[in-house]
Amino acid sequence: MSANLHVHPSKPALASALCSALVAASVPAIASRGKFTVALSGGSIPKLLSPENLAAAFEEAGVGENVGDWVVLLADERYVSPFHEDSNERALREDSFVGQRKAAFHGIGQADGPVEEAAKSYAALVDSVLASNSAGSLDVCVLGMGEDGHTCSLFPDHPLLSVVGDDAPSVAYLTDSPKQPPTRLTLTYPVLNRSRLVLFCAAGEGKSEVFSKMMRKEEGGAEGVVKCEVVGDQPAGRVRAKEMRWLVDSGAVSKL
Numbered sequence: 001m002s003a004n005l006h007v008h009p010s011k012p013a014l015a016s017a018l019c020s021a022l023v024a025a026s027v028p029a030i031a032s033r034g035k036f037t038v039a040l041s042g043g044s045i046p047k048l049l050s051p052e053n054l055a056a057a058f059e060e061a062g063v064g065e066n067v068g069d070w071v072v073l074l075a076d077e078r079y080v081s082p083f084h085e086d087s088n089e090r091a092l093r094e095d096s097f098v099g100q101r102k103a104a105f106h107g108i109g110q111a112d113g114p115v116e117e118a119a120k121s122y123a124a125l126v127d128s129v130l131a132s133n134s135a136g137s138l139d140v141c142v143l144g145m146g147e148d149g150h151t152c153s154l155f156p157d158h159p160l161l162s163v164v165g166d167d168a169p170s171v172a173y174l175t176d177s178p179k180q181p182p183t184r185l186t187l188t189y190p191v192l193n194r195s196r197l198v199l200f201c202a203a204g205e206g207k208s209e210v211f212s213k214m215m216r217k218e219e220g221g222a223e224g225v226v227k228c229e230v231v232g233d234q235p236a237g238r239v240r241a242k243e244m245r246w247l248v249d250s251g252a253v254s255k256l
C-alpha cells in the first residue's frame with residue numbers, strides 16, 4: 001500500500017491545508033447529495049479546524065461558506081461528559097468551527113449509562129446518518145495518529161483491530177485504552193475504509209519515530225510530497241479508504 005505524505009513547513013500551514021481539503025471536498029458532496037458528512041477526531045485536530053482557519057479556506061477557494069450543509073460526527077470519543085476536559089466534543093465545540101453551531105453536530109450524549117449501550121446508540125446514529133448519504137459512506141474522515149501509531153481509539157495489539165468485515169458494528173467501545181481516559185467509543189475499520197477520503201494529520205518530532213517504523217520512503221514524490229510504502233502494521237497504517245492523504249509537518253517526517 002502506498003502513501004503520499006504532503007509535507008508542510010509548519011503546523012499553521014498544515015491546518016490551512018486541512019481546511020482547504022475539507023472545503024474542496026464539501027463542494028461536490030453538497031452539489032450531489034445536498035450535504036457534506038464528515039467525522040472528526042480529537043487530540044490536536046479541533047484546533048487545526050478553528051473558525052478562522054476554515055473561513056480563510058473558504059475565502060481562498062472562492063467558495064461561499066456552506067457549513068450549514070455539513071453533518072459532523074465523532075471519529076472517536078472519550079466516555080466522559082461532553083463538558084469534561086477530556087471530551088472530544090468539548091474540544092470541538094470550544095476550538096473548532098463546530099462551536100459556531102452552524103453545522104449539524106452529533107456527539108455521544110451525556111455518557112452517563114453503560115458504555116456498551118452508548119456504543120450501540122452511537123452506532124445506530126452513525127448508520128442512519130450514513131444511510132442517508134449515498135453508499136453509506138463518510139465524505140471525509142479526519143484522523144490523527146498517536147506516537148504509538150494508534151488512530152481513532154484503535155490501539156496497537158488491541159482486540160478492536162480485528163473488528164472488520166461487513167457485519168462489524170460501525171462503532172465499538174473499549175475500557176482499557178492505553179491513552180487516558182481508558183473508556184472510549186471509536187469508529188471501526190469498516191466505516192473508516194468506506195470513507196471517500198481520509199485525511200490523516202500528524203505534526204511534530206514526536207511522530208517521527210513511528211513514521212520511520214511504519215513507512216518506507218520511495219523515489220518519485222512530487223514537490224512537497226514524500227512518497228512512501230506502508231511497511232508497518234500500526235493501526236493507522238491499516239486504514240484502507242478509497243483515497244487517503246497524509247498531511248504532516250517536516251518534524252513528523254524528519255526520520256524518514
Ligand SMILES: O=C(O)[C@H](O)[C@@H](O)[C@H](O)[C@H](O)COP(=O)(O)O
Nearest residue numbers: 041042043044144145146151152
Ligand atoms: O481522542 C483521541 O485520543 C484522538 O482522536 C486520537 O486518536 C488522536 O487523534 C491521536 O491520539 C493523535 O493525537 P494528536 O493529534 O493530539 O497527536
